[in-house]
Amino acid sequence: xxxxxxxxxxxxxxxxxxxxxxxxxxxxxxxxxxxxxxxxxxxxxxxxxxxxxxxxxxxxxxxxxxxxxxxxxxxxxxxxxxxxxxxxxxxxxxxxxxxxxxxxxxxxxxxxxxxxxxxxxxxxxxxxxxxxxxxxxxxxxxxxxxxxxxxxxxxxxxxxxxxxxxxxxxxxxxxxxxxxxxxxxxxxxxxxxxxxxxxxxxxxxxxxxxxxxxxxxxxxxxxxxxxxxxxxxxxxxxxxxxxxxxxxxxxxxxxxxxxxxxxxxxxxxxxxxxxxxxxxxxxxxxxxxxxxxxxxx
Numbered sequence: 001x002x003x004x005x006x007x008x009x010x011x012x013x014x015x016x017x018x019x020x021x022x023x024x025x026x027x028x029x030x031x032x033x034x035x036x037x038x039x040x041x042x043x044x045x046x047x048x049x050x051x052x053x054x055x056x057x058x059x060x061x062x063x064x065x066x067x068x069x070x071x072x073x074x075x076x077x078x079x080x081x082x083x084x085x086x087x088x089x090x091x092x093x094x095x096x097x098x099x100x101x102x103x104x105x106x107x108x109x110x111x112x113x114x115x116x117x118x119x120x121x122x123x124x125x126x127x128x129x130x131x132x133x134x135x136x137x138x139x140x141x142x143x144x145x146x147x148x149x150x151x152x153x154x155x156x157x158x159x160x161x162x163x164x165x166x167x168x169x170x171x172x173x174x175x176x177x178x179x180x181x182x183x184x185x186x187x188x189x190x191x192x193x194x195x196x197x198x199x200x201x202x203x204x205x206x207x208x209x210x211x212x213x214x215x216x217x218x219x220x221x222x223x224x225x226x227x228x229x230x231x232x233x234x235x236x237x238x239x240x241x242x243x244x245x246x247x248x249x250x251x252x253x254x255x256x257x258x259x260x261x262x263x264x265x266x267x268x269x270x271x272x273x274x275x276x277x278x279x280x281x282x283x284x285x286x287x288x289x290x291x292x293x294x295x296x297x
Contacts, residue, residue, distance in 0.1 A: 003101035003150055004093075005187055005197040006086065007180065009204025009212055010108045010118040014080035021079070028071045031058045032116045039115060039157070042135055051132040052155070054123045072124040081203030081238075082106075082121055088238050088245050089198065103187070104153045107180060107212070109161035109205050118155050126153040139179035140172055146183040150191075156180055161205060174211070181215040185222040188232055199235040201248065213248060221252040 018029050032038060032054075045052045059065040077087035086104075104125055108118035122133035133153040139146045148154055160173035184197050199216045201209045213235055220233040236245040253261060 003103070003191065003195045005148060005184060005195060006089075006102065006104045007184060007197065007199045007212065007216075008082050008085065008104060008106050009201065009208060010082055010106050010114065010121060011203045011205060012113045012117050013203060014082070014117045014120060015113055017079040025068075025071055027059055027064050028068050031068050032119055038112050038119065039110065039137070042115065042119060043137055046135060047132070050134045050136070052119075052122070052135045053132060054119060058123075069123065069127055072120065073127060075124065080117070080121065081240075082200070085200040085202035085236075085238050085245070088243060089200070089236070091243075092245065101150050103148050103150055105148060105180060105184070106153065106155045107177075107204065107208075108155060108157050109208075110157050110159050111162045114161070114205070115157060118157075122153050122155040129153075136179075138172075139176040142179075146179045148183050148187040158208070161208065177208070177211055177215055178218075181219050184215075184233075185219045188219070188223050189226050196232045196234070199233075199248075199250075200237075201235055202238045213250075217251045220250050221254075224252050224254075 018024050032041075035041075041057055042052065045054055045057055047053055055065045055069055056062070057065075058068040075083065077083040106118050106122055106125075108114050119133075122135075126133040129151060131152060133155055134149075136142055136146050136154065136156045138159060139156055146154070146156060156176070156179075158173060158176045160169045160176075188195055188197055197216075197219060199212055201212060204212075216233055216235045223232050224230070233250050235248040235250050237248060238245045
């Protein structure tokens with residue numbers, strides 16, 4: 001049986017649907033809302049091994065918290081873009097799912113609403129398998145990096161994506177997205193031909209979606225270099241009026257172009273920029289000019 005690794009960017013559609021659906025109980029609509037910033041609460045909920053014990057955060061009353069968890073399980077795919085995308089894939093997948101083999105990486109912004117929606121989804125999806133979700137608060141700063149385990153739900157916060165406070169994505173943002181790609185590539189290489197990765201680009205922060213598609217390109221490049229040809233990385237999007245996912249093109253670098261990029265990276269000895277003269281083959285693809293400095297990112 002084939003295990004799948006789902007990469008799912010998360011937006012706030014879940015919160016909007018919970019607010020609009022009057023069949024949803026008040027405790028569920030208010031779960032993880034208000035009070036202290038949610039990022040701090042998530043770090044406190046970490047059991048020390050990266051796993052999150054979220055139920056105590058859902059309600060002060062343990063009985064009500066358990067009821068909220070049970071109500072979360074009753075939500076339908078229509079309650080969020082992310083659930084809709086996963087459900088559409090499950091309905092159209094051709095290979096049987098191995099028990100506990102599919103993994104889900106939820107990619108969240110660092111706004112309070114973004115983290116709240118992602119945390120509720122992580123709790124919902126992990127509870128379905130009887131496990132606890134894992135959390136990566138700062139993928140770049142994590143001593144061991146980000147890892148994906150079979151059958152687990154991993155919530156990854158991407159820093160620098162709180163544009164409401166007047167900020168902008170910076171190097172931490174892109175390196176964190178890169179950490180997600182690295183974790184996916186390592187997982188596929190470890191499990192070799194037994195697993196595949198699929199990037200669901202239906203929900204989430206829209207400005208991030210092209211970069212996640214580029215991440216899929218990079219993962220496909222690594223996998224083809226190490227494991228040989230084969231379609232192990234795919235990406236798809238589901239339009240709101242359709243029930244059939246649309247496959248997006250996932251590309252990869254090959255041959256001389258890839259070898260030159262690898263040679264330049266080794267020569268530079270750094271992960272974030274290259275200092276070379278001859279970059280015309282790469283300009284406009286994976287590298288950006290920095291005027292007057294000779295740097296290439």
